[in-house]
Amino acid sequence: MTKSYEQLMEYIDKVMAFQAALTLFEWDAETLAPEESMNYTAKTIGILSNEYFTNLINEDVKALISKLSEENLSVRENAIVKQIKKSYDEMELIPPKEYQAFKELTAKASGIWAKAKKNQNFAEYAPVLDEIITYQKKFAGYRAKANENPYDILLNDFEEGFNTKTLDIFFDKIKKAVIPLLKEVTKKEASIDKAYNYQDYDVTKQKEFCNFLSEYVGFDKAKGVIAESAHPFTMQIHNHDVRITNHFHTNNLESAIFSIIHESGHGIYEMNIDDDLTQTPVGGGTSMGMHESQSRFFENIIGRSESFWLPIYDKLRETYSEQLKDITLEHFIKGINKSKPSLIRTEADELSYPLHVIIRYEIEKMIFNNEITTDELPKVWNQKYEEYLGITPPNDAVGVLQDIHWAGGSFGYFPSYAIGSAIAAQIYYHMAFVMPFDQYLKDGNLSPIREYLKEHIHRFGGIKNTNEILKDMMQEELNADYYVKYLTEKYTKLYGLD
Amino acid sequence: MTKSYEQLMEYIDKVMAFQAALTLFEWDAETLAPEESMNYTAKTIGILSNEYFTNLINEDVKALISKLSEENLSVRENAIVKQIKKSYDEMELIPPKEYQAFKELTAKASGIWAKAKKNQNFAEYAPVLDEIITYQKKFAGYRAKANENPYDILLNDFEEGFNTKTLDIFFDKIKKAVIPLLKEVTKKEASIDKAYNYQDYDVTKQKEFCNFLSEYVGFDKAKGVIAESAHPFTMQIHNHDVRITNHFHTNNLESAIFSIIHESGHGIYEMNIDDDLTQTPVGGGTSMGMHESQSRFFENIIGRSESFWLPIYDKLRETYSEQLKDITLEHFIKGINKSKPSLIRTEADELSYPLHVIIRYEIEKMIFNNEITTDELPKVWNQKYEEYLGITPPNDAVGVLQDIHWAGGSFGYFPSYAIGSAIAAQIYYHMAFVMPFDQYLKDGNLSPIREYLKEHIHRFGGIKNTNEILKDMMQEELNADYYVKYLTEKYTKLYGLD
Numbered sequence: 001m002t003k004s005y006e007q008l009m010e011y012i013d014k015v016m017a018f019q020a021a022l023t024l025f026e027w028d029a030e031t032l033a034p035e036e037s038m039n040y041t042a043k044t045i046g047i048l049s050n051e052y053f054t055n056l057i058n059e060d061v062k063a064l065i066s067k068l069s070e071e072n073l074s075v076r077e078n079a080i081v082k083q084i085k086k087s088y089d090e091m092e093l094i095p096p097k098e099y100q101a102f103k104e105l106t107a108k109a110s111g112i113w114a115k116a117k118k119n120q121n122f123a124e125y126a127p128v129l130d131e132i133i134t135y136q137k138k139f140a141g142y143r144a145k146a147n148e149n150p151y152d153i154l155l156n157d158f159e160e161g162f163n164t165k166t167l168d169i170f171f172d173k174i175k176k177a178v179i180p181l182l183k184e185v186t187k188k189e190a191s192i193d194k195a196y197n198y199q200d201y202d203v204t205k206q207k208e209f210c211n212f213l214s215e216y217v218g219f220d221k222a223k224g225v226i227a228e229s230a231h232p233f234t235m236q237i238h239n240h241d242v243r244i245t246n247h248f249h250t251n252n253l254e255s256a257i258f259s260i261i262h263e264s265g266h267g268i269y270e271m272n273i274d275d276d277l278t279q280t281p282v283g284g285g286t287s288m289g290m291h292e293s294q295s296r297f298f299e300n301i302i303g304r305s306e307s308f309w310l311p312i313y314d315k316l317r318e319t320y321s322e323q324l325k326d327i328t329l330e331h332f333i334k335g336i337n338k339s340k341p342s343l344i345r346t347e348a349d350e351l352s353y354p355l356h357v358i359i360r361y362e363i364e365k366m367i368f369n370n371e372i373t374t375d376e377l378p379k380v381w382n383q384k385y386e387e388y389l390g391i392t393p394p395n396d397a398v399g400v401l402q403d404i405h406w407a408g409g410s411f412g413y414f415p416s417y418a419i420g421s422a423i424a425a426q427i428y429y430h431m432a433f434v435m436p437f438d439q440y441l442k443d444g445n446l447s448p449i450r451e452y453l454k455e456h457i458h459r460f461g462g463i464k465n466t467n468e469i470l471k472d473m474m475q476e477e478l479n480a481d482y483y484v485k486y487l488t489e490k491y492t493k494l495y496g497l498d
Numbered sequence: 499m500t501k502s503y504e505q506l507m508e509y510i511d512k513v514m515a516f517q518a519a520l521t522l523f524e525w526d527a528e529t530l531a532p533e534e535s536m537n538y539t540a541k542t543i544g545i546l547s548n549e550y551f552t553n554l555i556n557e558d559v560k561a562l563i564s565k566l567s568e569e570n571l572s573v574r575e576n577a578i579v580k581q582i583k584k585s586y587d588e589m590e591l592i593p594p595k596e597y598q599a600f601k602e603l604t605a606k607a608s609g610i611w612a613k614a615k616k617n618q619n620f621a622e623y624a625p626v627l628d629e630i631i632t633y634q635k636k637f638a639g640y641r642a643k644a645n646e647n648p649y650d651i652l653l654n655d656f657e658e659g660f661n662t663k664t665l666d667i668f669f670d671k672i673k674k675a676v677i678p679l680l681k682e683v684t685k686k687e688a689s690i691d692k693a694y695n696y697q698d699y700d701v702t703k704q705k706e707f708c709n710f711l712s713e714y715v716g717f718d719k720a721k722g723v724i725a726e727s728a729h730p731f732t733m734q735i736h737n738h739d740v741r742i743t744n745h746f747h748t749n750n751l752e753s754a755i756f757s758i759i760h761e762s763g764h765g766i767y768e769m770n771i772d773d774d775l776t777q778t779p780v781g782g783g784t785s786m787g788m789h790e791s792q793s794r795f796f797e798n799i800i801g802r803s804e805s806f807w808l809p810i811y812d813k814l815r816e817t818y819s820e821q822l823k824d825i826t827l828e829h830f831i832k833g834i835n836k837s838k839p840s841l842i843r844t845e846a847d848e849l850s851y852p853l854h855v856i857i858r859y860e861i862e863k864m865i866f867n868n869e870i871t872t873d874e875l876p877k878v879w880n881q882k883y884e885e886y887l888g889i890t891p892p893n894d895a896v897g898v899l900q901d902i903h904w905a906g907g908s909f910g911y912f913p914s915y916a917i918g919s920a921i922a923a924q925i926y927y928h929m930a931f932v933m934p935f936d937q938y939l940k941d942g943n944l945s946p947i948r949e950y951l952k953e954h955i956h957r958f959g960g961i962k963n964t965n966e967i968l969k970d971m972m973q974e975e976l977n978a979d980y981y982v983k984y985l986t987e988k989y990t991k992l993y994g995l996d
Contacts, residue, residue, distance in 0.1 A: 025519070034719065044515040
């Protein structure tokens with residue numbers, strides 16, 4: 001460890017401590033804090049955010065980063081400095097006052113968005129969204145090199161090395177396969193009866209079963225907790241304190257089940273990161289896309305397979321002996337995989353899901369290419385839903401107003417969801433080749449699967465980026481072909497097509 | 499607002515933000531955080547504590563405090579600066595390295611204490627306790643003026659203006675009245691049958707009833723939350739985010755009931771503090787003693803009275819129709835007020851409670867007067883229990899090892915509990931004089947009682963100290979006579995003495 005590195009770490013240890021505190025306040029706000037608290041806690045959060053910022057962005061840190069670029073560092077140290085430099089570069093070129101104004105704008109915007117959604121009235125939201133877009137275009141402009149597409153800057157923030165060029169190819173492959181496949185599937189939609197899922201399911205029993213499920217897939221309660229919130233999410237203070245939430249509906253059995261498996265997947269990733277990265281800037285999962293790949297691997301590849309349910313379906317059936325009396329395992333597996341084009345991304349099935357993402361990707365590209373005004377968003381949104389999914393939103397609440405992301409200033413985030421699904425499929429084919437994957441599931445023995453993911457993905461935290469991880473793991477970077485193959489094989493079989 | 503005041507507030511705003519974060523981490527550790535988290539979160543807490551310390555104790559702050567002593571400040575500003583000066587003075591004379599070592603010692607000590615208690619073996623705990631005592635004597639020595647008793651320094655930290663001189667008089671009055679009274683009561687102990695309390699009480703129903711109770715006494719869920727922990731406590735992020743906990747036992751009905759009323763009392767105090775004191779150093783209750791007075795006022799004066807239960811006992815009886823079938827309101831009131839000398843302070847009844855405090859006060863005085871060695875503590879402890887309560891602890895786990903306070907370095911804290919009970923009784927006689935107190939309880943209308951407490955006590959936060967509050971409220975400082983009168987009247991009547 002060099003002297004400069006030590007000096008840099010004095011700042012970074014503080015930055016990480018403030019981040020941990022901010023994370024805990026955010027967790028608390030989503031799960032527990034009383035209604036009136038935020039009016040005052042906002043002041044505390046403002047001060048902690050400012051301390052976070054000033055300890056990260058200052059002349060001292062800048063000089064130390066520059067000095068360290070010429071020093072001999074270990075792989076770990078090098079990755080940490082690189083990550084700090086990335087955060088520094090993202091922030092440095094944006095004038096602090098503009099950033100502050102932008103933060104205040106987005107803090108305000110989520111309330112406006114929620115109200116507009118409730119009123120099904122995009123016009124209420126359009127002005128603030130337009131301001132947010134203007135800021136993001138400006139910020140991306142500050143950071144863009146000559147001839148660089150501003151949207152590419154944002155995409156790269158979420159997934160290092162990804163841009164419109166790579167993603168156009170990626171999404172094009174998916175679109176060409178999924179749109180016709182979904183049309184075929186939709187014709188046979190009625191062949192799977194899913195009425196059982198929408199009966200009355202006691203919430204206390206749901207909680208018990210979801211608790212069992214989280215442990216079954218490997219979420220370690222010594223390093224994590226589960227709470228409730230309006231929308232399920234995962235958050236970590238560090239790799240020994242990983243927090244997930246779930247939500248429960250009396251009239252929907254599978255919602256909580258697949259949410260808990262999904263969030264457990266996120267949680268297991270974080271818990272498996274090496275301890276020598278804990279509380280450093282590379283102490284979390286490497287990217288949004290890689291994170292989604294793990295949650296979706298657990299939720300879809302593992303959690304929606306017949307082999308997974310073979311040893312545990314009886315337990316679920318005993319829990320709800322009345323409601324599932326006539327539902328065989330085969331029927332249940334068809335039910336949890338049933339596909340039907342729908343309007344809401346977060347409720348979409350595995351097959352139609354990527355189309356929801358593609359629509360958002362194409363619209364975001366149009367926004368940053370100045371090919372669309374904010375006012376035109378609902379019209380274009382609805383046209384694309386009709387074109388790709390064959391349905392038109394009856395109002396904007398279930399259309400362009402459904403996601404909170406843009407209100408928070410997040411553009412370039414949506415592709416991560418589809419990248420995650422594609423990585424999950426690619427990993428699946430690899431793992432089914434190197435280990436008796438299916439047999440492990442049938443035996444209720446998920447530990448070798450988790451260990452393999454830990455060994456090749458999780459433990460590295462942010463030391464390697466997505467494509468580096470994939471290449472080291474299976475000698476190939478992200479390739480949408482596997483995802484297309486996976487969806488085609490799965491749904492052809494499920495619906496008895498061709 | 500003067501310029502110096504503004505400059506001071508820049509530091510203090512940060513100090514308060516770090517304190518809020520530390521409070522949230524503490525709350526989280528007690529209620530939710532996973533087992534392994536603290537091994538790593540300790541680093542974050544260390545950094546935040548250090549930021550707290552360096553923003554409070556530095557030459558700049560010292561100079562500003564001194565400057566402000568000559569400036570014209572508002573009452574509010576003056577109280578805030580005075581409070582900062584008090585914190586500053588407490589810390590300033592202690593060498594930071596020694597304080598750090600002491601903090602590390604106490605962090606370690608609670609584990610050693612818990613183990614020694616489990617093993618019923620004081621010898622395991624004695625060495626670390628001895629080190630803690632040595633530090634506290636040394637620290638108090640740094641701060642003591644010539645001829646000042648070091649224990650007086652600590653007593654004054656918890657309750658401004660109180661020392662061994664005032665407390666000797668205070669406790670002497672109580673001792674003289676309570677010891678003989680308790681002897682009389684103990685003779686008639688069998689006259690109250692309390693077997694009903696120890697039957698099987700469903701926890702879900704307990705939670706529901708306690709939820710009802712907290713709202714009934716006035717704990718506002720828009721400004722507060724209730725969770726569970728091993729031992730009930732209250733904590734506040736600020737006056738719009740007040741957190742209380744409860745615990746539940748299937749075989750003890752009243753434990754959770756009186757815990758929730760007690761903690762609600764603490765909580766209501768914090769919630770009622772004026773908004774213009776929020777997130778300042780005087781934004782919390784003025785002292786431990788005054789805080790205990792409010793919790794005990796709600797728990798004992800209100801919560802154990804027949805008038806309080808008159809409108810709501812039927813609800814409790816319906817909740818547990820089987821267990822309380824034959825228990826009349828009269829019987830229940832006798833049961834919840836039954837007195838019987840016992841070994842554990844936290845489980846003691848209202849009458850024997852002050853004797854537990856007096857024993858600790860007398861022992862702490864001996865410690866700081868160098869009249870007792872650490873090794874002699876169990877012997878003296880047991881002697882005093884035999885002398886005052888007529889019972890001898892069979893082992894140290896239920897004797898000198900029962901409290902965590904000393905392991906945390908808290909000496910001079912215990913008297914607050916008795917001061918609180920005495921204030922509660924004094925307030926009671928005052929309020930019964932100025933308003934139809936009993937009738938309000940019978941009508942289930944607690945709001946005028948709460949409003950009066952808010953008007954005369956709560957809203958001032960730390961602007962006035964205990965005796966200032968009492969004097970402004972009822973033209974008299976703390977006077978143990980009322981407490982003695984209250985206990986004598988209550989228990990004479992309850993047991994039909996003389």
